[in-house]
Amino acid sequence: MIIELLSNQKELAVTCQDVVRLFFPDAEISLEHTEECELSLKAASYVDGSVIRGTAQLKEGGKFAAEQVSGDLESLPFPDDLRNHLKRLVKLALFRLLTKHTGQPAGPWGILTGIRPTKIVHRLLDAGWLPDSIEQYLTAAYEMSAEKAVLLTDTALRQRVYLLKGKEARELISVYIGIPFCPTRCAYCSFPSYSVENSASLVEPFVEALAGEIRAIGRAAGEMGRKVQTVYVGGGTPTVLDSEKMCRLLEVINDSLVSEATVEITLEAGRPDTVTMEKLRAAREQGVTRVSINPQTMNPVTLEVIGRRHSPHQVADAFAIARQAGFKTINMDVIAGLPGETAADVQQTLAAIAVFEPENLTVHTMAVKRASRINEAKDNFEISPPREVDKMLRLAHEAAGKMGMRPYYLYRQKNMVSPLENIGYARCGHDCIYNVQMIEERQTVIGLGGGAGSKFVEPGTWYLTSHYNPKDPETYIRRIDEIIALKVDKLRSFD
Template sequence: MIIELLSDNKELAVTGQDVVRLFYPDAEIRLVHAGECEITLKVAVYADGQFIEGAVELIKGGIFTAEQVTANMKSLPFPDDLRNNLKRLVKLALFRLLSKYTGQPAGPWGILTGIRPTKIVHRLLDEGWRPDCINQYLTTAYDMSKDKAELLIDIALRQRIYLLSEKEAGELISIYIGIPFCPTRCAYCSFPSYPVENGTKLIEPFLEALACEIKGIGKAVKAMGLKVQTIYVGGGTPTVLSSEKLLHLLDIINNSLVSEATVEITLEAGRPDTITIEKLKSAREQGVARVSINPQTTNPGTLEVIGRRHSVQQVADAVAMARLAGFNTINMDVIIGLPGETTADVENTMSAIAAFEPENLTVHTMAVKRASRIIEAKDHFKAAPAREVEKMLYIAQEAAVNMGMKPYYLYRQKNMVSPLENVGYTRSGHECVYNIQMIEERQTVIGLGGGAGSKFVKAGTWYLTSHYNPKDPDVYISRINEIIAMKVDKLRSFD
């Protein structure tokens, strides 16, 4: 299907695309008149200083359908933010018109198609809004369900004690370190990741370049009077490194980045088939307090389909080793909506997870990304229907509650198998501070290593710019001095 989405203001057409995809996920959307289309959507905005309006016309076969949404500027929480208010009204008019036209509800999140919906709640809390007023605003201004509004507010209130003041945000940063190697590449993966069997020759020079970056950024951070609050060693799979290489890396991290202000170091040990007691003991001795062991599912058939070469027993062994090594905070990830899985499969996985008694649980709704093998061979991977995925997510949510956990961070992704969310759950006192800072974007986070992203945040205004390291290890290695210099310049400009 071809759909035209037209406007005199191209920005309005661009911003409406995500709403159209909620109803027509496989359609080709054109932002210029082409003539060969099934549906034409025309969007416009009107403003007279007091009232603003978003308007949409749908034309099919010469028949017109229209929808308008009007707002009084004085009733809006941020009346000076005219541009974003107009974009919201256009999306709302599109959403309501297409809901009526297609006869299908587009999910509980309404027009909130962004990655970080909790940021809206934090902004309203900053303005002194009460939770009940925020709930009413979210359900009316974004057409989201009451349940999702309550979830956002609950998470935001739980996060508030971890958000930095303007002064703290000018003094504390976090660090992400990316190791872009894995035992194998999972079918759903879109992260920078290279099978270790094909990248053995790259590991040593990559680690040398990474050591230069860690030391260079560590030196600059100290010279600027900054301190590192949290460190997250992710990937890829960092535990694909040998015990000696992992210990050496963690030693460099400790000597270059860690200070009395560092409250948390996390190690992503996502693949149970890469975990040994020696690696875990070394990590614990180097100050790592939180480890992530990610089964994704405990159904052997699914593990084989998605390309994870580990057994359920290896997951159990990895958890036992982590406890033996002294870890008191273990995170486990699961993915809802994996190819071929049913609600019964999810129930089995959550039952197994409960037996492992982790302190953190991250529940992902599967997102089908362009860079994944699933999208390359989509005919061989059958995703569950959206309604079934909603049931699966509810099963995981109930399991987390039964394990004594509460939601503490949330984000969304494009191309999810159902327009839902990813939620991190935690037992009291085991919140991952890095996850909160990364999602809420009120702290500068410097990404080091392969494909790692950096977010430079201006304290107080929370103005943000992003930069990404090269994904290809060869390019990263060859450009390491340039990469370090760029980050130091960025840090100085935001200092």
Template sequence: MRIYFNYQPEYLYDALHELIRMAYPEALLLRENAGDADIEISIGLNEGRSLLVYGSIKDIRQETKDSQRFELNVSDAVLRNEIKKCARIFTYKLLEKHFGKSVNNYGILTGMRPVKLVHRLIDQGLNEQQIVEQLKNEYLLREDKARLLSEVALNERPYLLDQKDARKLISVYIGIPYCPGRCSYCSFSGAVLHDYDRDLKPFLAALEKEIITLGQVINELGLSVQSIYVGGGTPTVLSMEDMNRLFALLYKMYISSQTVEITVEAGRPDTLNQAKMAQLKKLGVDRVCINPQTMHNATLLKIGRNHNMEGVVLSVGWAREAGIEKINMDLIVGLPGESLRENMYTAEKILLLQPENVTVHTLAIKRGSQMAEWGKGTSNSLRVKEVQEGVDYFSNTLRQAGYLPYYLYRQKYMRASMENTGYSLKGHICLYNVQMIEERQTIVGLGGGGASKFINPEDWSLTSLYNPRNPLSYIENVEELIRRKVDKLKALN
């Protein structure tokens, strides 16, 4: 399906294109009319404080037209943003009118971090019911999603830093971008580990340089590291010798009495054994992620996960035996061949293991992944109902077992208008996840794919820097990556 999107003025594209993509998830959005579009969407406006937005949607079946006037009583500083918001409200309602139904459970919100909006409303002094009403009426969310966002924000709130602490405490992400194999839902194929010495040794040398230099600057500025997250990729592909060397550097440069959480993604059970789990505990790791995605062996084989359910159970047992305090388990709803029956089986097996955290992901079909190739010619809408049933089942089942939602984010290419949600038993939230998603703390991202967020506590504004995920690109550019992060840290402090 091809959609020609005609818009005036120019800035409307950035304001509206994701909203249109959510209504037509399988369509190609065109900015120029070549005469071969299946659908034409036109949105325009007459700017001013008495704003008029008008538009139409035309397809082979029907044409829908409408217009709406908005009276804007805001300062000049936020006028443009308010115009964009009004254009989104109008476009969403036009899409609803054309379809005759809701097109997105999240209304006009299309961003990755919808809970940030709730925290801003809390900062303004609104109570929970006022927030829910504003999300429904002003942002057009469905009530259950408005209540979910509010619940997550209130569960996170005690762990967010105030302005004073946000000036002193940071967190650190270490990216090890290598995996033992490529999963079919992954779009990144550049870091499958083939030869340990050839592939990993040069990467680790560059990472060591970045860790040392940034650590020196962090210490010079009087900053303390609150949490460390070693992710990937699959960090547990590291040999025990290299893992020890990495943590020796972390203890020298970052870990102090202020460090209250250290997570390592041990996501692939095929990279784990009893000795490695005991080693992680000895190194001070208090949280590991063991990620089955599903407990169905046939699905695991199909999606390229080189482990089975029995390996997951063994890995959790090794973590418990080692004394690691928190275990997270990632699950994916929407895997090929799975529906509610398979989700129920996975939930039953996971709850027997009693992990402190469970993260429920809605499958995002990423362009370039093998699964995207499998899905060509298959309607996304055919599976939406099944995926929604699975998400609802996991939510209800986990809540009944004592888990509460404590962080939430959304992605492009997700099935239906849903979300990824982290659940936690009381007292066991992942601090890093909260700080990273809500962007109320500076995160220094090191290694392959490391994302750095430099937060100004005065107004919670931020700037971002991203390390290349490709190891060769990271190695070649590490000096410049270090320089840019040093400059950002010093500018904030």
């Protein structure tokens, strides 16, 4: 299906694409007039004194419909933020128009299609709003369900204790370290990830280059009076490294980044088939406080379909090793919407995980990313329908509650199989602080290693600029001196 989406401002048309895709996920959207379109949409915004309006029009064959939403700018929160209010009203008009036209039930997140919806709540809390008023505003202004408004507000309230202000916001940073190697590439994966079997010759020079980047950034941060609050070693699969390389890397992290200000170090041991007692004991000795063991599903058939070589039994073994190694905070990831799975399959996975008694549970809604094998061969995978995925997330929420966990961070992604969310649950005292800082973007996060992204944040204004390392290990190794110099300069510019 071809849809034309026109506007009196190109920026509005670009913004409205996400709303159109809620109703027509597979449509081809043209932002210019085309005679080939089957559905024509027009969106516009207007300012008349203190009154602002968003309008949407629809034409399909002989059918014509229109919708308008208006507001008094002076009565809206942050009246100086005219640009974003106009965008919201236009999206709301279009959302209501397409809801009526298609007869589809409104999605639970309404027009809130952004990745970090908790930012809206934090901004309102900063302005002194009370939770009940925030929930009412979210449902009215974004057409969000009351259930999601409560979830979003509660999650943000739990995060407030971790958001830094004043001197702390300038002095404390977090560090992400990316290891872009895995035993195999999962069918849904779009992260920087290279098979360790096919890239074996690159592993040692990559570790050496990464160690150099860690040392250089550690020195630069120290010279500027910056201290590392949290470290997150992710990937890929960090534990795919052999014991010697992993221990060497952890020693460099400990020597270069860790101080009395460091309160959390996470190590992803996401693939249970890479976990050994030797590696996890070394991690504990080097100060790692949190480890993540990620089954994604406990269904052996699904594990084979998505290209993971471990078994449910290996998940249990890896978890037991982590406990024996002394870890008191263990996270487990599951994915709702994996190919061929039903809500009953997810319920079985959750029941199996509950036996382990983890402190964290992260529940992802599967996203079909362009770089994934699932996207490249869609006909070979049976994708779960949206209603089934919604059931899965409800079961996960209930299971997390029974395990004594509450939501502590939340984000969304593009191309989800259902327009829902990813949620991190945790028991009291076991929140992953890095996850909160990374999602809320109120702290500078320096990304080191393959494909790692850095976010340089100006405290107070929360102005952010991003910088990314090369994804390809060979390019990263070759350009490491240039990468280090650019990153040190960027860090100094935000001093």
